[in-house]
Amino acid sequence: MRRRFIKAVITTTILFLTTICFTNLSAQTLKLWYNQPSKKWTDALPIGNGRIGGMIYGAADTERVQYNEQTLWTGKPRDYQREGAYQYLAQMRQLVFDGKQKEAEAIGEAHFMGRKVNEEDYDKQKAAWFKQVSAVKAPAATAYNDSKWKTINLPTEKGWEVIPGFEGVDGAVWFRTTFDLPADWKGKDLTLSLGRMRDMDFTFVNGEQVGSVDGADYRRYTIPAKLLRAGKNQIAVQVINYWDKGGLTSNPREMAIYPMGLTPTELKGAAATTTPKDMAVDQKTGEKFKVVRLDGSWKYWIQDNQPPQFPRYNADYQPFADLFLQMTKTGSIINYKRDLDISNATAHVTYNEAGVNYTREYIASNPDQVMAVHITADKPGKISFTALLHTMHQSVTIRKVDAHTLALSFKVRNGALRGVSYLYADAKGGKLTVTNTGISISGANEATLYLTAATNFKTYKDVSGNPEAICAKQIAAVRAKTYAAVKAAHIADYQKYFNTFAVTFGNGVNDALPTDERILKYNSTVDPGLVSLFMQYSRYLLISSSRPGSKVPANLQGLWNDLLTPPWGSKFTTNINLQMNYWGAEMLNLSGLTQPLFSMVDDLMQTGKATAKAHYNTPGWVLHHNTDLWRGAAPVNAANHGIWTTGAAWISESLWEHYQFTQDKGFLQSQAYPAMKGAAEFFVANLVKDPATGYLMSTPSNSPEHGGLVAGPTMDHQIIRELFKNTIAAAKVLGTDADFSKTLQEKYNQIAPNKIGKFGQLQEWMQDKDDTTDTHRHVSHMWGIHPGTEISAATPDLLNAAKKSMHYRGDDGTGWSIAWKINLWARMRDGDHSYLMLTKLLSPADAVPNHEKGGVYHNLFDAHPPFQIDGNFGGAAGIGEMILQSQFGTLDILPALPKALPNGEVKGICARGGFVLNIKWQNGALQQVDITSEAGKPCVVNYNNKQIKFYTEKGKTYKLSGSLQEI
Incomplete structure (x- = not known):
């Protein structure tokens, strides 16, 4: 038997051989780089230290660094659960059982959803505010003097919030424009089409109201001929927006005037370019007719931007501020380049202006808790610029702190949080001046800026922090150091995470191209280097947005957000997206970065316990599909998708995974098992018997965001089965709760099983009602394949049914959905299909203007669209699943290697059981694998229908050939 056990290799020898084996990896370029500055936010390059994140635009003349701090959110500490909601639970269940879904959802909407902020007082406040703003009609008059009004280009398809001056604006806004009446339209009634508006409008022509709608419906109003005048006619629109997107938000061609009786075809995208701007096509006859276009420049006046606080379930993650550097221009710019080096977490902008080579270097330091900008030139006295701070928030104060420091402070609207930033400047040579508006440096040889940010958030229940003191302390500490020392500490701290893993898939013809060009060419040329760059970039993003000691895990956008009303609140969506953010953390050797997630789970156990009691009258804890900084656990948004009960169970799986990879029994006992047990306790009490089948089922619930409120998705x-199985296993490891484990096993055996439907598909619901033409982004019934483990080659019928479901659902989707499919096809051992999904994930998201799709932006951010970071994290995890799988207690080497990646090496990939592997393959075949045992567990290795088993010693490394022979 001893011959079958692999002998331990001396550690120093392994280190030497590993160095030789991976020399190509260290030489690999790990940079995103471009030949032009950012044109938009998703071109900018991200930096972050886990708490503060910045987006670097990189312009040579006016640099913009938009930055965030992880605890700046709207809202305040409050209870989210609705006390007594459980009284309606039995009624909803019965309605669902009776097939009365809409009635059940109506009960849920009225009585079972969580509490909104300001829900008790809003109606009264809104009525008083609306009465006041709607009484103002003077701007509708033709003779009204709007000469002092500003101008705006309409429509603003993504809402007026994206327009400078409108950031975060809610309230009442007036718009005015004129049009010339064509002579042949005299005496005709006309249609005024303004497209969609958010939320309510009062629309006037020549001082007379022609229409009003409250809602996001299309506006098509009749202008009676008697209102019209020869020559110029005046249009005035008062838009009343209560919250979120505001203004005229349709396609430009939907803003037009044309004769009554004609109905223009909606012309969008490529079709719109084939028809002249002053023409449209009639839907009925297909004939072209003349229109007067209204898109373009309008005048506007913000009448009132202080509406009462709109009732909302969740808070929004907020942008903090912007740092602007206005560089003194001396000549034309040549040899421009910007880059992000993810090997050491430094970003750069370089260019030549008037014969001088300039370099700007950017870092976000975790040890010193600052962002830094270091500016140099290759000739003395050539650095001159003004640094300014700007924020979109209200109640803003900017002041001089001392001869080197500027401070910015503000308060979040309708919330409990304050934000403070300190900007410290140092210069060698030249002159440095600080005023109450900015910092000026002129004639310097070198300059360094340190920026920090903080809020008064301490915990989800405590906002008594002192952000001024935090910023002052951080700046005081860093100003005593040299930039070289700050940079060195930053790189060392970053690389202790980043350097644990390396990967290469070989070189391609596009290696030397800028990153944006590589993305555009990816699907038409061979570029395996972009795959490894994407994988490492995803690790970079997690290191930058989730650090031990952070108060908040990576959210829907990681750490980066530039909008006061971000997509989906940039919060934590727990029906896949938050969990996906951490799918690759364990496998890709970033286990320590899960701490912020698990810290949030500790809080959610408390709020989830209150929610379980209020909404279900059960013990344990529950988490629905969304949460935020304030740790709300109640159902939110709408009953048809917000009443989903398995968030706590799913997030508990992340804790169990951490134990499986690390074998940290102390963590299992102190953190993981209490969370798992509490989540299981909830379902022991909450599962009910299906009157039709006798099975236990989860109800009411839903298959995330698809199909409405049902029984037994x-x-x-x-x-739930995975939770029960894992909780039983955890209790066995800890030697505790034998009776509870017995209860879980009994319940496990009674839960409704997976079912195969009439199309041979894995059913998404208890009823066989799947639609083979349905291409919904969620593939929720595939959970049992990934991240779950109950469907595999060991259950061939279910696996084949799952494959059919995946084919029916299709290969397209939003970015995170595509990333999930990479993982699923890899788990189903179809590497080529998994790689096909990867090619879709790495396709350009915004190649066609105004028609974004799932893929990646120029900066490799994932596109939902818009940006969601889960596709980055999930995509990298999926590539890892192609290389190594360990979910069944064995190390399966290259289980789903695609033909497109025939050659490669990976160093530092991790497996359950506490193993770290180095793997090398050529021409699609394994060459060598080194296995380090960090826990001394028995090891079983599978490759190419071969298997080897051996015992290991903690800290020892074992080497195998491609045929799994000892080396």
Whole structure:
């Protein structure tokens, strides 16, 4: 038997051989780089230290660094659960069982959803505010003097919030424009089409109201001929926006005037370019007719931007501020380049202006808790610029702190949080001046800026922090150091995470191209280097947005957000997206970065316990599909998708995974098992018997964001079974709760099983009602394949049914959905299909203007669209699943290697059981694998229908050939 056990190799020898084996990896370029500055936010390059994140635009003349701090959110500490909601639970269940879904959802909407902020007082406040603003009609008059009004280009398809001056604006805004009446339209009634508006409008022509709608419907109003005048006619629109997107938000061609009786075809995208601007096509006859276009420049006046606080379930993650550097221009710019070096977390902008080579270097230091900008030139006395701070928030104060420091402070609207930033400047040579508006440096040889930010957030229950003191302390500490020392500490701290893993898939013809060009060419040329760059970039993003000691895990956008009303609040969506953010953390050797997630789970156990009691009258804890900084656990948004009960169970799986990879029994006992047990306790009490089948089922719930409120969605049961199985295993490891484990096993055996439907598909619901033409982004019933484990080659019928479901659902989707499919096809051992999904994920998201799709932006941010970071994290995890799988207690080497990646090496990939592997393959075949045991567990290795088993010693490394022979 001893011959079958692999002998331990001396550690020093392994280190030497590993160095030789991976020399190509260290030489690999790990940079995103471009030949032009950013044109938009998703071109900018991200930096972050886990708490503060910045987006670097990189312009040579006016640099913009938009930055965030992880605890700046709207809202305040409050209770989210609705006390007594459980009284309606039985009624909803019965309605669902009776097939009365809409009635059940109506009960849920009225009585079962969580509490909104300001829900008790809003109606009265709104009525008083609306009465006041709607009484103002003077701007509708033709003779009204709007000469002092500003101008705006309409429509603003993504809402007026994206327009400078409108950031975060809610309230009442007036718009005015004129049009010339064509002579042949005299005496005709006309249609005024303004497209969609958010939320309510009062629309006037020549001082007379022609229409009003409250809602996002299309506006098509009749202008009676008697209102019209020869020559110029005046249009005035008062838009009343209560919250979120505001203004005229349709396609430009939907803003037009034309004769009554004609109905223009909606012309969008390529079709719109084939028709002259002053023409449209009639839907009925297909004939072209003349229109007067209204898109373009309008005048506007913000009448009132202080509406009462709109009732909302969740808070929004907020942008903090912007740092602007206005560089003194001396000549034309040549040899421009910007880059992000993810090997050491430094970003750069370089260019030549008037014969001088300039370099700007950017870092976000975790040890010193600052962002830094270091500016140099290759000739003395050539650095001159003004540094300014700007924020979109209100109640803003900017002041001089001392001869080197500027401070910015503000308060979040309708919230409890304050933000403070300190900007410290140092210069060698030249002159440095600080005023109450900015910092000026002129004639310097070198300059360094340090920026920090903080809020008064301490915990989800405590906002008594002192951001001024935090910023002052951080600046005081860093100003005593040299930039070289700050940079060195930053790189060392970053690389202790980043350097644990390396990967290469070989070189391609596009290696030397700028990153944006590589993305555009990826699907038409061979570029395996972009795959490894994407994988490492995803690790960079997690290191930058989730650090031990952070108060908040990576959210929907990681750490980066530039909008006061960000997509989906940039919060934590717990029906896949938050969990996906951490899918690759364990496998890709970033286990320590899960701490902020698990810290949030500790809080959610408390709020989830209150929610379980209020909404279900059960013990344990529950988490629905969204949460935020204030740790709300109640159902939110709408009953048809917000009443989903398995968030706590799913997030508990992340804790169990951490134990499986690390074998940290102390963590299992102190953090993981209490969370798992509490989540299981909830379902022991909450599962009910299906009157039709006798099975236990989860109800009411839903298959995330698809199909409405139901009884027994497949995903729920897969998650609950996995939770029970893992909790039993954890209790066995800890030697505790034998009776509870017995209860879990009994319940496990009674839960409704996976079912195969009439199309041979894995059913998404208890009823066989799947639609083979349905291409919904969520593939929730695939959870049992990934991240779950109950469907595999060991269950061939279910696996084949799952494959059919995946084919029916299709290969397209939003970015995170595509990333999930990479993982799923890899788990189903179809590497080529998994790689096909990867090619879709790495396709350009915004190649066609105004028609974004799932893929990546120029800066490799994932596109939902818009930006969601889960596709980055999930995509990298999926590539890892192609190389190594360990979910069944064995190390499966290259289980789903695609033909497109025939050659490669990976160093530092991790497996359950506490193993770290180095793997090398050529021409699609394994060459060598080194396995380090960090926990001394028995090891089973599978490759190419071969298997080897051996015992290991903690800290020892074992080497195998491609045929799994000892080396």
